[in-house]
Amino acid sequence: MIGAASTHGFLDRRTTWGHPLAWPLVVPDLAAGRKGGVDWSGRLVAAAFAPEGNWIVDVEIRLRVDGTQHRLVVDTRTTLLDALRERLGITSAKKGCDHGQCGACTILLDGRRANSCLALAVAHQDTDIVTAAGLADGQELHPLQRAFIDHDAFQCGYCTPGQLCSAVGMLQEAQAGWPSAVSRDLDADEVVLEEAEIAERMSGNLCRCAAYANIVPAIREVAGR
């Protein structure tokens, strides 16, 4: 069953009502309540209504990603990560563990870093979403992107977009004076981002290549500016 769950990203791409038999669908009086429609791209949209009404499983949503507005129809089960990658073709955020443990999917929601694998797309329609692909200013790389290159802060690069978004959010948190679990003075107004602080604050981003030895100095260089 867990295997079936992990493939749902592909199943979500169906365009008509249909579910694998492994997932019993309990929709009272489905035939009577079913209603079809055509979405903006001309594809059939399936919807079902519970007796109390408004049980809509496929919904049209708006997402603002890296400054661009998108309209799309998603199954309510679609995570932000799957909506970005599988539906909008924005593959900057990466799918690692898909359970909020590795941080490869980290994006910025209204400027705050967050795991896109645990966020439902329908719940974040009014949010300003930024992926690592949206960090650069035109051809001008974000200072953290430049620093990651200068410090050779990656090997395979798979965790890098998540590391970058997380570092952008983390630097803003530190700028705002937010303490961390290793801060000696909880009440200090100013955060000094020494190595231990950066390691603690970035602990939600794993690097299987263990490029930490270069990631931390890259972030530290930008933090020191």
Next chain:
Amino acid sequence: MRPFAYQRPGDVAGAVAMLAQAPNGTFLAGGTNLVDLMRLGVATPDVLVDVRRLTSDRIQELPDGGLRVGAAVPNSELAADQRVRRRYPVLSQALLGGASGQLRNLATTGGNLLQRTRCVYFQNLTTPCNKRQPGLGCSALEGYHRELAVLGWSEACVATHPSDMAVAMAALDAVVHTLGPDGQRTIPLSELHRLPGDAPERDTVLEHGELITAVDLPPLPLAANSRYRKVRDRASYAFALVSVAAALQVTDGQVRDVRLALGGMAHKPWRATTAEQALRGAPATADSFRAAADAELAVARPLPGNAFKVPLARNVIASTLLELTEAAP
């Protein structure tokens, strides 16, 4: 994942009314635990009522000098709040010791409290679990014990509540405000979560459709001298094996007042009232701290794989109280 309808009503009352009509539905806030459990097939709601933008996301002063924390306040903002850092440092430290920076931004105050009490067998559909499906049996009792409970567990369930925040709030005498189909009520935080007994499927005393709207932190001057100590298998981003939330007031070498709660030890945040009673009026020394810890832990029933938790808890309680004694004003 089971298909579900997503609803975002206009206000809190509408959310409560909506869920009252959906016996298999649930509230959605940050989603960091719920969405994960849904993807695992462990949670199978057919309706999600999104309350993240409905409950308050503010931290307000109360007339008595306490703070009211809206249910939608993110864990990260609560930890960083200047008033919380000064008046209730144990709460800031507990929050900062939990999860990761990304998760703390998504996770809310109400949602943190209502994350499931759990163990690895609960999260695995291939292993029987009474909490997931009552009557199936418990795989954990004869299984991997390291993160399991030593206090208050039953033959039906030996899982632990993983929240750090809730342990600090239990020590601080926090009070939970709810709104349900039958109206509003308040619940002392230490009575919000249940011991498993013969109904491990119920983590809390909340009724179906009852929504946490806020948590009050009462004024507690001794909490200015408080601390959260968390022991875990790696330095960051891991659940507690044992954690201690403590606040201490010492006068003339004697314990005048104390608050103590334990995490990683039970199906709920464990308020250590036996130890607190033993400590009030006792000399603020390592010996009396250890004796009080022993009194609290006398009812512990460790399993072979987690027997280490009893001496570990004893030592962490004593060292945390010693640190607070040295830091006492």
